[in-house]
Amino acid sequence: MAKHWADFQYEIYLNGMTGAVPRLPTDLTRLEELTERRLGPGPVGYVTGSAGDGSTARANRAALRRRRIVPRMLRDVHERDLSVEVLGRGLPAPLALAPVGVLSIMHPDAERAAARAAAAQGVPYVLSSASSTPIEQVAEAMGDAERWFQLYWAKDREVTRSFLTRAKAAGFSVLVVTLDTPLLAWRPRDLDQAYLPFLHGVGTANYFSDPAFRSGLAKPVHEDPNAAVMHFVGMFADPAKTWPDLTFVRENWDGPIVLKGVLHPDDARQAVDAGMDGVVVSNHGGRQVAGSVAAADALPGVVAAVGDRLTVLFDSGVRTGDDVFKALALGARAVLVGRPYVYGLALDGQAGVEHVIRCLLAELDLTLALSGHATPATVGPADLMEDMAAE
Ligand SMILES: Cc1cc2nc3c(=O)[nH]c(=O)nc-3n(C[C@H](O)[C@H](O)[C@H](O)COP(=O)(O)O)c2cc1C
Numbered sequence: 001m002a003k004h005w006a007d008f009q010y011e012i013y014l015n016g017m018t019g020a021v022p023r024l025p026t027d028l029t030r031l032e033e034l035t036e037r038r039l040g041p042g043p044v045g046y047v048t049g050s051a052g053d054g055s056t057a058r059a060n061r062a063a064l065r066r067r068r069i070v071p072r073m074l075r076d077v078h079e080r081d082l083s084v085e086v087l088g089r090g091l092p093a094p095l096a097l098a099p100v101g102v103l104s105i106m107h108p109d110a111e112r113a114a115a116r117a118a119a120a121q122g123v124p125y126v127l128s129s130a131s132s133t134p135i136e137q138v139a140e141a142m143g144d145a146e147r148w149f150q151l152y153w154a155k156d157r158e159v160t161r162s163f164l165t166r167a168k169a170a171g172f173s174v175l176v177v178t179l180d181t182p183l184l185a186w187r188p189r190d191l192d193q194a195y196l197p198f199l200h201g202v203g204t205a206n207y208f209s210d211p212a213f214r215s216g217l218a219k220p221v222h223e224d225p226n227a228a229v230m231h232f233v234g235m236f237a238d239p240a241k242t243w244p245d246l247t248f249v250r251e252n253w254d255g256p257i258v259l260k261g262v263l264h265p266d267d268a269r270q271a272v273d274a275g276m277d278g279v280v281v282s283n284h285g286g287r288q289v290a291g292s293v294a295a296a297d298a299l300p301g302v303v304a305a306v307g308d309r310l311t312v313l314f315d316s317g318v319r320t321g322d323d324v325f326k327a328l329a330l331g332a333r334a335v336l337v338g339r340p341y342v343y344g345l346a347l348d349g350q351a352g353v354e355h356v357i358r359c360l361l362a363e364l365d366l367t368l369a370l371s372g373h374a375t376p377a378t379v380g381p382a383d384l385m386e387d388m389a390a391e
C-alpha cells in the first residue's frame, strides 16, 4: 500500500498528547508574514518581492483561488496513491522543490538543508545554478536521492559546458533550463534597498568554484573579489540567445531537459521542435515580467498545445494542497513550489522545509480523497469551476 501523506494529520494530533504542537503553522500561507518578522529588510525584499508593483505575483494567487473544486462523493478513496511518473522517474507525489538561488541569505545551512529535506521526503530537489553551495557539496548532502539541476545559461560556452559536466558527474539527472531570466527584472523591493542578492551570502559560490569560470579571471577570487563579482554579472545570463542555441544544450546533456518559464503555447510547440522533454509553465513567481499573465491562466493553453508531446510542469503561486490539486486539474503532471519552502528554511532550517513538504502533501492527499480521487491520474478540468467573485 502506498504511503498516505494524510497520516501527518494524526501524527500531529498524537504528538499533541504530550503537549507538543507543530513549530510552524500548518496553514502555509501564514509563513510569509512570519518570515518577514524574522529576516532583515534586504533578505525579506529578496524572497517575498517580485517584479514591478507585485501585481503578477498577486495574479498568480488569484488565478488559483478563482478556480474552485467541485468534490465528488461515494467514490472509494480508502487506499490512495499520490505517486506519479515524471520524465521517466517515479516520484512519490506530484511535487518538487523549485530552484531558488543564494539560499545562504535565508539560513546558514542553505542549499544543503533544502536538499536534505527533499531527500528525506523523497521529492526531487532542483538545485539553482546560482547556489551558495557548490554543486558537488549539495550532491554529497543528498545521498542517492533524486536531484535535478537548473541551468542559468552563461554567456561563456565553456562555463555552461563545465556546469553541465559537473552536474552530470554529481548525479543530477534532469536538466531544467530557465528561459525567463536573460536579465534580472525591475524589482523595486531590491532596488529601493540597493540589495543585489548575488553580492550577499556568497551568492556566487557555485560560479566561483567552477574551473572554467575561474580561468576567465585575471586574479584569483580572494585577491580581487569585486572583479570576480563583475565577471559573474557579465557571465550570468545571455539576452542574445535564440531557439537554435538549444542545440548546444541538447548535445551536452543526455538526460531529460525541461524549459522553465514557458507561458505561450507557441513557445511550448517550439520546445517540442527543439527536442525538449518538458516545460515548466511559470512566470518565475511573478519576479520577471511585471503585468504578465498569471501562470495558472497560461497552463490550459500550453497543455492543449503540447500536453501529449511534452511533460508539462507548473509553478508560481502554489501555497496549499488544494492549489496543487487545481494545477493537476488544469493539466500539469506535477508542480514546483518556491517561496513556501524558502520560508520554511528561513524559519526552521531543514525541519522547516520538511514541514512545508509534509503539510502540502498531507493537504493534497486529503483534498484528493475528499473530492473523490484516489490518485492524481483521475483529476481533470471537470473537477473545477470558475468563481470570478472568489476572494
Ligand atoms: C528568492 C527566489 C530566488 C529564485 N531563484 C531562482 C533561480 O535561481 N533559478 C530559477 O530558475 N528560478 C528561481 N526562482 C523562481 C522559482 O524557481 C519559482 O519559479 C518561483 O519561486 C515559483 O513561484 P512561487 O514562489 O510562487 O512558488 C527564484 C524564486 C525566488 C522566490
Ligand SMILES: O=C(O)C(=O)c1ccccc1
Binding pocket: 100, 101, 102, 130, 181, 197, 198, 284, 287
Ligand atoms: O531572484 C531570482 O528570481 C533569481 O532567479 C535569481 C537569479 C540569480 C541569483 C539569485 C536569484
